[in-house]
Amino acid sequence: MNWITNTLGTSIGKKLFMAVTGLGFIGFLAGHLAGNLTIYGGKDAFNGYAEHLHALGPLLTVAEIGLLTFAAIHVGVGIYLFFQNYAARPVRYAVNKTGGGRTIGSQTMPYTGILILLFIIFHLLNFHFVDKTHTTIFEIVANAFANPIYVMIYVAAMIVVAVHVSHGFWSAFQTIGANHPKYMPIIQVVGIVFSILVGIGFGFIPIYVSILA
Amino acid sequence: MTSKAINLTLKVWRQNGRKDKGRFEEYKANNISTDMSFLEMLDVVNEELTLSGQDPIAFDSDCREGICGQCGCVVDGHPHGHEKGTTLCQLHMRHFEDGDTVVIEPFRARAFKVLKDLMIDRSAMDGIIQAGGFVSVNAGGAPDANAIPISQEIAEKAMDAAQCIGCGACVAACPNASAMLFTSAKISHLALLPQGKPEAARRALSMIREMDALGFGNCSNERECEAECPKEISIVNIARANREFLKAGFFSSVM
Numbered sequence: 001m002n003w004i005t006n007t008l009g010t011s012i013g014k015k016l017f018m019a020v021t022g023l024g025f026i027g028f029l030a031g032h033l034a035g036n037l038t039i040y041g042g043k044d045a046f047n048g049y050a051e052h053l054h055a056l057g058p059l060l061t062v063a064e065i066g067l068l069t070f071a072a073i074h075v076g077v078g079i080y081l082f083f084q085n086y087a088a089r090p091v092r093y094a095v096n097k098t099g100g101g102r103t104i105g106s107q108t109m110p111y112t113g114i115l116i117l118l119f120i121i122f123h124l125l126n127f128h129f130v131d132k133t134h135t136t137i138f139e140i141v142a143n144a145f146a147n148p149i150y151v152m153i154y155v156a157a158m159i160v161v162a163v164h165v166s167h168g169f170w171s172a173f174q175t176i177g178a179n180h181p182k183y184m185p186i187i188q189v190v191g192i193v194f195s196i197l198v199g200i201g202f203g204f205i206p207i208y209v210s211i212l213a
Numbered sequence: 214m215t216s217k218a219i220n221l222t223l224k225v226w227r228q229n230g231r232k233d234k235g236r237f238e239e240y241k242a243n244n245i246s247t248d249m250s251f252l253e254m255l256d257v258v259n260e261e262l263t264l265s266g267q268d269p270i271a272f273d274s275d276c277r278e279g280i281c282g283q284c285g286c287v288v289d290g291h292p293h294g295h296e297k298g299t300t301l302c303q304l305h306m307r308h309f310e311d312g313d314t315v316v317i318e319p320f321r322a323r324a325f326k327v328l329k330d331l332m333i334d335r336s337a338m339d340g341i342i343q344a345g346g347f348v349s350v351n352a353g354g355a356p357d358a359n360a361i362p363i364s365q366e367i368a369e370k371a372m373d374a375a376q377c378i379g380c381g382a383c384v385a386a387c388p389n390a391s392a393m394l395f396t397s398a399k400i401s402h403l404a405l406l407p408q409g410k411p412e413a414a415r416r417a418l419s420m421i422r423e424m425d426a427l428g429f430g431n432c433s434n435e436r437e438c439e440a441e442c443p444k445e446i447s448i449v450n451i452a453r454a455n456r457e458f459l460k461a462g463f464f465s466s467v468m
Binding site: 091096171176181 | 226291322323418422424425463468
């Protein structure tokens with residue numbers, strides 16, 4: 001059994017955890033966005049989507065436990081890697097310049113990651129762990145986004161998510177070894193397009209709801 | 214082409230041995246010919262320091278033609294200076310302006326210890342090479358040409374990876390002080406060729422494990438290494454090393 005820890009415990013093993021869980025979240029984002037877009041169909045379409053989702057019952061619970069496990073791995077391993085990487089250069093440089101490889105996304109991964117974690121906790125407190133007995137999800141959303149501060153927090157958070165995904169998407173493929181002269185340029189473009197879609201797709205919903213209200 | 218002379222202010226990292234804390238000191242480099250290499254400029258400064266009874270600046274150098282991998286400092290935040298695809302000995306003073314202030318630091322990483330001033334101990338990289346072990350090549354008479362067919366494409370890829378001179382600029386450039394570009398180039402150039410195939414799994418596993426044990430950071434695909442590499446080694450090699458490692462870790466019988 002030692003080979004498992006000797007493989008997964010290495011730098012590449014830890015990054016494999018980051019890549020696989022990260023790709024899982026990319027899938028989740030796509031699904032979540034597709035669901036949220038029903039809000040443009042109006043109140044009934046959105047509430048209907050929520051009802052259908054909750055009708056899944058135990059399947060939904062399994063998905064939630066899965067997401068929670070993925071989050072624990074992604075955050076835990078990410079923080080571990082961050083401190084390990086920091087310790088790998090005890091004396092810093094006096095002059096720091098980029099050779100042109102880094103992007104805003106790649107430079108800020110640990111920080112955007114922590115911001116996203118804080119946002120997710122905030123988001124779950126807003127829309128998940130609330131009393132839903134005498135109200136509908138549309139009303140909860142409409143009430144929240146009647147407050148401009150909420151709109152600003154949500155829009156800002158979606159920009160942060162887009163920045164995080166802009167590096168995470170192609171980086172995950174690179175980590176699992178999928179770098180090919182034909183496909184890597186496509187993966188990089190898809191990653192940027194996807195992060196823009198996520199940023200605009202999610203980010204416009206609070207604005208839309210607040211205008212509507 | 215006429216050469217001109219420039220005057221520079223150098224801020225050089227001085228450190229008297231491993232235990233010293235180290236500090237920056239300022240020097241004047243006057244009347245430097247723009248035809249000189251960066252190392253020749255340091256030679257001129259050192260000659261003046263020696264003649265005035267001061268301790269010359271210690272720095273690594275050997276072949277001075279960009280093939281040995283011995284030289285290298287971080288010049289104004291760039292390993293081997295700001296020119297693309299050159300080592301420090303190939304960096305000419307014509308790329309600097311008269312009156313420039315130039316900050317010179319050693320390559321910094323936990324796995325590289327500063328021995329003196331700009332001189333570093335890079336033996337950690339030898340440790341990774343040693344962990345790679347051997348390749349099975351039949352001894353004896355010269356083999357027949359083309360006895361082992363290798364396509365031009367594969368040969369080129371292997372040669373691209375084999376261009377790595379092990380200078381350590383990738384580690385110095387990496388925000389995480391990771392040695393993945395170096396290690397992946399070494400894993401790649403052998404993994405691509407039939408001669409390297411028999412030991413490929415064992416090689417990938419031991420080199421990566423050794424790299425981690427030596428205290429290098431983890432690759433986070435920042436791409437700074439490929440941007441600063443004097444031999445312009447591509448991060449495609451890192452993806453290949455990841456593939457080789459994961460393949461060896463999960464599908465080979467090597468523990």
